[in-house]
Amino acid sequence: MHELKLKVIGQPYGAMCIIHRDLHVKKAGEVLKRNRKIVLASHCILNINSKVYGIATEPAGCGQIVSGLLDNGYGIIQLPCAEQACFGINRWGQVKNQLNFPAFRSRCYELLKPIVEQVSDFYQNGYEISAVIGLDGSPACGINYTCSGNWGGEIGEGYDLDSKISSLDKLSEYGVMMEVLSQMLNEAGIVTKYLSVDESCPEASSQELMAKLIE
């Protein structure tokens, strides 16, 4: 039996009221409907528009991964895109060593602070923070690996562009924002897994992610 309860929690605002809806599904006296499992996902998994131009693999977001998470009972908190917050949507692609400077790390901390506060509230009230889900290769959101290289300076002719590009390499470290986030979660005493997805193989990646979440 379904019963929709409407509770007024605010003052009338013009002709409108702020209404809070609590959906209770009653079955043999139980209140159901809440799994208490949450993941934190890199921003562009849900909104691919934040990526550097040229590397989006879907028009809007990674549907298979998002629906796989929801279908398997995981609520999703979307992390901020630290690169866009600092360098905008018209930024160039960058490598970790270009982002690994104090002001960028401070900006990550500021962006993540309200999220970590919300997550701490959930955690202290018995919710499971099942995983942080990042994107390998990203200088900010990499988990298993990020990217490094001798990048920087001018990129036109006569500025040794070829050798800059060819210095691109994989680095088996977190990206900068994930380093800051893992430190903040550790300091808050929150234990979780750090996983990544491969958007270029969404179906396989979604299945692999679900298997790792229940390991």
Ligand code: SF4
């Ligand atoms: S910084 Fe993270 S969220 Fe932003 S585009 Fe890169 S991988 Fe996605």
